[in-house]
Amino acid sequence: MTSGEEIRFRLDIHYDGSGFYGWQIQPERRTVQGVLQDAVERVARVSRTVTGSGRTDRGVHATGQVASVELPAKWTSETLARALNAVLPEDVWIQAARRTHPGFHPRFDAVARSYEYRVGTEAEARSPFHRRYCWPVDDALDRGLLDRAAALIPGRRSFRAFAKSGQPERGTRCRVDRAVWEAWSGPGLRFTITADRYLHHMVRYLVGTMVDVARRRRAPTEIDGLLNDSDTDLWTSPPAPPQGLFLTRVEYGPVAGEGDAVGSRRTERAPES
Incomplete structure (x- = not known):
């Protein structure tokens, strides 16, 4: 050298x-x-x-x-x-x-990235040792509805509705390989997602909308409608706050x-x- x-x-x-x-x-x-x-x-x-x-x-x-x-x-x-x-x-x-x-x-060179979003579903989520790293939600969440909503996400779909701003040069279609809710070691649930690319605030809009499904404020089928990019009368829920989101893995x-x-x-x- x-x-x-x-x-x-x-x-x-x-x-x-x-x-x-x-x-x-x-x-x-x-x-x-x-x-x-x-x-x-x-x-x-x-x-x-x-x-x-x-x-x-x-x-x-x-x-x-x-x-x-x-x-x-x-x-x-x-x-x-x-x-x-x-x-x-x-x-x-x-x-x-x-x-x-x-x-x-x-x-x-990245071929996929994984994110995790943590939702606090128990009172302990408001502890100063948790609330900086999760979204404490006071309402009861229906786990079955969360799972049904997440099951609609995988595949190559248009996520235009789930983005703060588009990326016109690359389009709005993303390939999601995995999208599941599961328990985490803290007081609540975590949503994990793996995709080839993401739009701006995409994961946070997905989580915010799914949490409203689990609150019974909207139907799980609305997720599919938003992903079909055809029903202009549908809108996502507000995005989940940033502190619950983690970039956990980049694959090459x-x-x-x-x-x-x-x-x-x-x-x-x-x-x-």
């Missing part, structure tokens, strides 16, 4: 989104990307862009964000993870670092993102997924 050679690293990242204005760097705002780039500059003495797999919104958390950064070849995966965690704030943690191939792109093909993964020994953890 020459002294000027650089290596692309993949970073697997956890963060508590409560104190951030989302992932993407913004002037005069605290963002995850900004904090990471500051940390890279502190430890490597070079200014670099940290590229993420996706832009989480303000208040949204991650236990499976993936990013990349190019640094001088003198860095190893282990020393990079350790050095970054030594200077990062407590609400960001590098779970693993690895060297990867030069063409790896965290966003464009057999080559993209491969490398010598090294986990961090730091003990502080982001909220459990």
Whole structure:
């Protein structure tokens, strides 16, 4: 290796989104990307862009964000993870670092992403140790209706109705491979979804609408009508609040993102997924 050679690293990242204005760097705002780039500059003495797999919104958390950064070849995966965690704030943690191939792109190489949304259905959900990481709902929810609503989601469908804004250049159709409600270790339920792509606020609109189905405020069949993109008289419910949403996994093909993964020994953890 020459002294000027650089290596692309993949970073697997956890963060508590409560104190951030989302992932993407913004002037005069605290963002995850900004904090990471500051940390890279502190430890490597070079200014670099940290590229993420996706832009989480303000208040949204991650236990499976993936990013990349190019640094001088003198860095190893282990020393990079350790050095970054030594200077990062407590609400960001590098779970693993690895060297990867030069063409790896965290966003464009991804084949699927998984999100989890937590709904608090018990009184304990309003505890300060839970409410920052779930949506406490006071009304009784019919679990059977939640399951019926979620079963309508998988497949390649138009999610135009479940988006704050469209992405005209890519259309509104997404392929959802999995959409289920299940128990989580906290006081409530979690909705997990895996898809090839997402529209803006899509998961939050889906959850908000399904919760209204479970409250018996609307029929499960309305989910299907909204996904058919044909009934213009139907509207989604308001989106669920951001604090219950977690990016939990980004999937890549057999080559993209491969490398010598090294986990961090730091003990502080982001909220459990």
